[in-house]
Structure formats: structure tokens, C-alpha cells
Amino acid sequence: MPELVIKDLTVRNTAAQREVLAGVSLSVQQGEFVALVGGSGSGKTMTAKSILRILPEQLQIASGSIRLGSVDVTSAPEAELNRIRGGRLGMLFQQPKRMFNPNRTIGKHLKEPLNLHGGLRGRAADAKVYELLADVGFEDPAWGARAYPHQLSGGMAQRAMTAMALAGQPEFLLADEPTSALDKVLEQQILELLDRQRIQRGLGILYITHNLASVAAFADRVLVMEAGVIVEAGTTEAVLGTPRTECTRRLLEASNLAPTRTTEAPTSERNVLTLTNVVKHFGSGKRWGRGSGNRPALDSISLAVKQGEILGVLGQSGSGKSTLARAIVGLEGISSGSIDRTLAAGATSPHTAVQLVFQEPHDSFDPRMTLRASLEAPLRARKGLSPADRSRRLNEAMLEVELDPDLLDRRPSQCSGGQLQRATIARALLMEPEVLICDEATSALDALTQRTVLDLLQRLHRERGMTLVVITHDMDVVRHMCQRVAVLFQGRLVELTDTPGFFADPQHQHSKDLVSAAIPCRGLHLKKMRALP
Template identity: 65%
Template sequence: MPEGLSVEQLHVSRRGPSGAPRPVLSGVDLAVAPGEFVALVGASGSGKTMTAMSVLGLLPPQVQLDAGSIRLGGTDLARAGDAELDRVRGGRIGMLYQQPKRMFNPRRTILQHLREPLRLHGGLRGGAARERALELLSEVGFRDPESCARAHPHQLSGGMAQRAMVALALAGRPEVLLADEPTSALDTVLERQILELIDRERRDRGLGVLYISHNLATVSAYADRVVVLDAGRVVEAGPAGTVLNRPRSACTRALLEAAALTPADTPPPAAGTDAGAVLALERVTKTFGTGRRRGRPAVEQVTLELRDREILGVLGQSGSGKSTLARLAVGLEAPDAGRVTGAPGAPGSAGPVRTGVQLVFQEPHDSFDPRMRLRTSLEAPLRQHRDLPAEEREARLLDAVREVELDPELLERYPGQCSGGQLQRLTIARALLLEPTVLICDEATSALDAATQRTVLDLLLRLHRDRALSLIMISHDLGVIRYMSHRVAVLHHGTLVELAPTREFFAAPRHEHSRQLVAAALPRVCAILDHHTLPPEHRDVPA
């Protein structure tokens, strides 16, 4: 019978360069009863992930647990040995990580990953383990579990990798599930499916859930209780309805306001219909694999254009072809059929160097070499594509970092010494160094908390205005698309099913899949966030 998780007076510190400890968590208290859904929320850097890592005894070498107890039933995990923790991890406690591709072994297939917990914690082997693995993959939303089971992690999209991680976390039938931003890379439909799967496990067999998130819509729909962290301290805790409707702390109010602003603001005015196209995809098709392993097209017969100084939102479920479309547009993939054309410097134009279109990736930590200082990584495109004197290269580098509202001192750091928000802004700075006319943002804010997301989105709007940039915003987040876009394009199973001005799309989506995406937005969020919506900010975005 599950006994629940209890964390009392948890103190954790990090050793700095001088050797002096710096507090990371200060007296954190929380509990997860069997069958309870507890949300742990807070801004980036507040200590949410470090709390989860403390529970599993997976703190980094420079971080230490100074005091406190972590009890799972009668076992104090804070004082447990490696053998006991090995039995707990993946067995009594399942873990969903925020960046699944970094957690999978790249040399093993998804089936090989799933076989391990099924054998260690369920005693399943051979055909029985394979059958259960395919069941788990089907339960988390894979239409073709066999193909996923054969795939290696790098062959999956971000959302598909996250779903595979959910299957892995549930394989050992845990008593408690620690979920660290498990749906941040998923569209609203799949987010709902995954959360309902977790909720069903909670109801049917008493699974306790500690859900770490910056998504207050998710919290409002599923959480029994909410714990708010700020700078390593619990600043508010209580029933979800009380905390979200009558927040006491300034931190909770700030998180609610940041979340509310995105879907509530009026979208920019539509770009002029007579604006010329700066990038065009004409009947583009791309299929991956060879021979018998050649799958269905990731993108099929897509015709789409980006107008001058337009922000085009591209919306779709995980695996719908959004990222493949971005890679085709920037020239990282070549289409099997059709063509990509655009302004000078864009894919398909004359010249071997395609610098007019730049791409900002979804996961900022994967965009930099962890062994290099950030200065070296940012200088690389200038050294490769521009023959500039050292002084001019340095001046351009410093200007780009300041333009994304960061201190140039960060250039001397390594990626692991920066937050996700800082790294994401640096990826934008690096993209701007080559003075592109088109910037493609592939889920560029999905891993960020609401406040940091708003900062990055407003930065992109300012750059769009000041630099006369044309933007493609790829996202599964309807709030981001509505906040940023002039027009919305919807992909479904690799095909373009709808293209409409933003206001028209959200007022009356025409395609059935578009209606599903809009309807899948989590319930209760509007009622809750309406209390915290600030007056609309009427941006004057060039058409």
C-alpha cells in the first residue's frame, strides 16, 4: 500500500568558485499523500528541479544536502545508501525529466530503455516485456508504437521523446511520480492526454504526483494543492483554488499575471496582403528513412509563404512536421520534392552561404557546446561567414548581447553557469549576428517559465520592429501564437490544413483539427486568470 512522500526542513547548498556554500533550498517543507496531485511552481531558478533531485539523491557534485528529512513511508531517503536508492529510483519513485533527450542513452532504442525497469521492478522479460512496452507507448499517445520502440532517441521529436519518457517513468508502477515540466514540449491535445493518463494512474492505484511546472493552466486543472517556491523558499502553500484565486505572496501574483498576459493581449494587426514574400515553400515534401524503414512523409505537399515584416505562427501537435518545416526553411534539410525560395541569402537563392534565414532552437542548453565559453560559441558564425577585423567582430558581439538585454560579462561563462532564459536570449543574439532578414523560432519559449517566456516574446517583438525582421513562430502553445502572430498556419500529420489571420482563426477555426487544438486548452484557466489579467497592451507592430 503506498505511503506517500514527506519532505521536512530541506536545506541544500552549492559550493561557489571560492568554496563558500551558497543556499539553494532553505527549509523546504512539502508532502504528497497517496493519490494526491501536488503542484510545485515557481520561476526559473527558484529551486523546483533541485527539490526533485534531492528526493532521488541525484544532486550534482557541487551541490550538497545539508539538513532535513525525505521520507517515503518508513524510509528516510536523505540517509539511504546507494543500494536502497537504486531500488527506489524507477521502482517506488518514477521520474519525468524536462529534457528527455539528454536523459536517454543515445545508443539504445526506446524498447531497450523500457525493458530495464520492466525487468528490474516488474520481473518481465522477453515477449512479456516487449508486449508491456508497446502497451505503455500506446497509452502515452504513439499511433505507431512499433516504430517508436525501434527508434533511437535522436530520431524522435521533442514531444515524442517526452512521451517516451512518460512511458519509462510509469514502467516500474511507482508509488510516487516526480514530474519535472513533463508536458512543456507537448501541444495542448497531447498535454491533456498525458495529464489524464497520470491522473488515471493517480485515481486507479493511488499514485502520488509531485508536478513541477511553470504552466499555471495545468496546475489549475489538475492540482489538489499548490506549493510556490521563490529563491529556494516556500512562500505560499495550500489548496489549488485558494492559492490561484486568492494568492497571498507577490511571487504567486507575478506568476499569475505573467501567464495571463500572453493569451489575453490583443494580437498584432495583420500584415498587409500586398507585402512581398521573403520566404516561400512550394509543394514541399520530406520523408525520412530508407528502404523498408522509410516512413510516412514528415511534411507533405506544403505550400506556405512568409511576407515581408510578418510574424507567421505555425501551430500543430507534436510530430505534425513543425520542426521539419523549420529545418527545410533554413536549409538544414533538403526537400524530396518541391522547393524553398526567398530573399538573397535565403535557402534556394544564389550563393553557397545561407545566412539570411536563421533558426532559434527549442532547447537552449543543446544549442551550445558545454565545453566552450559562450564567447567562443557566439563568435563562431562571424568567423565562418564574415571576414572582419578583431575589433569589429568584438564590437558586433557586444552589441548583439546588449540588444537581447544581457550583460556582456556572461560571455566569459560556460553554458552550465547560465539559466535557460539567459541561454535562450544568447541563441537569439547569435542568430542576429549575421543580420538575417528572417528569424525562425522553433518552440523557442516552451521550456521557459511564464515570466521569462514573456520577456523573450517581448524581446522578439522589439527586434521584429527595430530590425524589420520577418518571423516564423513555431509553437504548440496557443497563447504564444495568439500573442505574437499576424497569421496562423496549422499542420496536421505533415500537411497544411488551415491558414488564416490570427483573429479569424481564434474566433472560428475552420478545420476539425484546429477546433480540437483550441478546445483542448485546459479548462478553468480563463476563469482563474481573468482575475489577474492586466489591461491589453496595444503594440504598434509594423504591417
């Protein structure tokens, strides 16, 4: 059977004259589920890009070999690589919207590998597109096929990318953080889908992740990477059960947030946000209908958030969480209802008083501008601030989020995801907000960096008395941080209760699904027993 084998792979950054991968060796057999785990910047994604020969221009394979069966990938001509990519090797990346052409529908994206690698056209290709989209959890596959990438939520885009990766009937799948943007229910569905493909078709999977719970549930073997080197390897039970290296122990520790709340309930009775019967339509009809046609993205949402509260917002991808966040800060108009922001005495503007931290930090900055230019832009609109005042404020904001002010003169591409996410928080703090809305602010980060950002948010809440609305699909984050939980389902608020009550006795069926989907991820002894369904 074909095998994917990397032997002594070294990749150099020719511009910086340093190695980003050093002597990496690994193998994946067909039908095997192998996990590659490590912190941000450890070299996981560079390993996958090396296999596909899609490294950035400044990175070059200096030595070693990559073989796919009898094919030497490191020396294969471009024509051979084009047959391999999307065919024998499926590709599933972490940031799907960057991989889609914004001018093409999802259906057209899926038809390309179906035509190229499967010879499907016309109605046969249409039928397969709908089948693939249904398999990855699209409520309305016909709408999904007509949709453009910008119409999809982060989770829906990841589902579409999964469908495209499977469309070419690959022998091996390179899955780079494929579930980081998904809720727990959908995460489990996608991983079970990949596992079924592994069993039924002999699909070999190299699963790159920082989610050790999913590793424990699905992986046969685990490889731990740090600073471009594989520092530990073995069976899942051995590596996660009795880790030998400090790197593995840190990852395990960071992946297990305390299950008890560490924040006190708010003492103020003042509502800083009040939503009354908020409705948001994105339109209807063939192009703009979402899911069930005319169902609104937000459907009669009524909710009050108290000063100093940390409110967790849960729900499956596409449930309306991000639309709700954008509506609160004014980035989306609402179709009906009202959103009232009750400000403290002396507050400046209802718009600057509520700030939003986006899910993907790389998309929050202009890649052509330094961080200094991006962060300084809103301060320039304020009268009475001299250049020296602005510089001082920027330095203070960077230090508050535990970043070196020297990073201000870097461009986004020169920063890690964790550094950019903290810089995004710094930019929000410059506006001195009363309310900070965090839309999946840690989902794209590794476990160690996620812990750092969560600790930062809790410190800001504690020291500033700031109100936080934490939109997430990570149940441990909600359990760890939030006093109350709001659950959205198909655009509606279906449950609003205190955090202990939510986990002890969820009322709505979707809430029960979310809680039950998170339970198998707690503890290595609950490793999934996999068998052909």
C-alpha cells in the first residue's frame, strides 16, 4: 500500500539564514490517523506545506526527502505535483476563506477537483457537490453550492473546505487545524466523517492540531513538534498518558483549563447592553437566502448584559453568533428591534465604548501597514493628542497586553498569531471601551497561546471592571470564565442561564448536544473505540 514518508527533512529560511525545520522524519500509512501537535510557530504548518511543495519563496528544502508511494515529491516536476495536489493528496487548511476565490461559488470550487480528478461533469458533478456538502453538515446543500465565500461563517467555510479536500478522492489528507473554527458538535461530526473515510476508503490522515482532546479521541500515533524538531513520538496512549518531554507536558497542561469558574458575579445592576427583539435579514431568494430560505440570521433576540459581567455566547457555526457581535458594535445594520448602549458618566461615544476582537487576527490588520500605523489610526481622529501623546498611548497599550512596544514597527506577517491577537486587543483598549466583545478570539491559537490570551482577558476584566461578551465554541472557556451562558440556534436565543446551571442541566436540545459533545473530550481514558458503522 502507498505510504507518505518524510525522512530527515530540513527547510531553511534563506532570507533569515536559519532553519525552520531540522531533520524531520515521519510516516503515514493508508488507513492511519497520525497527529502532529505543537505550539504556535513550532513548524507544523511548514511541514504540511513542504509535503505539498507550496512553501513561501524565502523557504527552501535544503535536504531530506518526501515520498508519496513511489513518487519523490521533492524532485517531482510541476505537472506531476498538480496531479498529486487535490488528487492523491487532499489539502485542508486552517484559514479556508483565504483559500477560496471570492468571485466563485462554493459549487464551482468543488466541481474543479471533481472534474480534474474524477472526470465528473454536468448533473453527476452537481449531485456529488450536494452529497459532499450534506456530508460535512450543510443544512441546505443547494444553497451552499450557490453561496460565495463571503456569505459563509468561519465554520461553514471550514465545512466547505473539508468537502473540497475530499472531492478528489485522496489517498492521504493533510488536515491543518481543520476544526478550530467549529463548535463542539460539528467538530465531532467532521472528525467522525474523516474517521469514516479512513476506515471505508483507507484514507491516511496527517492531522495538525493543538486540540489534544481530539487527538486523544481519534489518533493512532502522536508526534510532538517544537522549534522545527519532532521531540516526541509514539502511540496516542503513550505520548499523552506518560509524556516524556517538557513540551508535551506544557501542551497537556494548557489544554486542561480549570473546570470551575474563577470570576466573581457582577455587583452592578446597570445594563450596559440591552437588545430588544433584534432581527437581522440578509435577504431572501436564490442568491441571498441562507439555510432555510427566508429564515433570518437573527430572529427576535432580546438580551441584557450587566456592567462587569462575562457572558458566554455559544452555538453551532452559522447560528448567528458573529452576526450578533457585528450588530452590537454597528458593523451590521439590523432589520428591526433595538440595541441600546447605556454608558457610564463621562463616556465619550456609544460606538467606541463597545469594541470587537475578531476571530482571525491576520485579517484584522492591513498587511501593508506596520502595527504602529494600524493602532495609531483611531487615535489620529481624536483632537488634542500630539504625536508624543499618541506614541505614549501606543506603548502603554502594548505593555498592558504583555507585548514589547518594539513590535509596533513590524508588519503583521512578521508576528505570530498570538502576538497579533494581543495587538488586536491593544487596539480595542485604546478606545477605552466599557464592553469588549471577543468573537472566537482564541480559536485559531494553540493551547499555550490561548491560555495566555484568556489570562489577559481575565486580568483586564478584573483590573478595569470591563464587561466581556465571549463568543466561543470552546466549552472549557465558558466554564472557566463566564458567569452566564447564552445559546443561539438558527438565529434564535434558545437558552440564557447561569454557567453552573447550564452545565448541570441544559434545557434546550441544542444545549444538551453541545454539553454532551464536550464530555468525551475530557480525559484521555475516554479514547474513542473506532469501528466501521
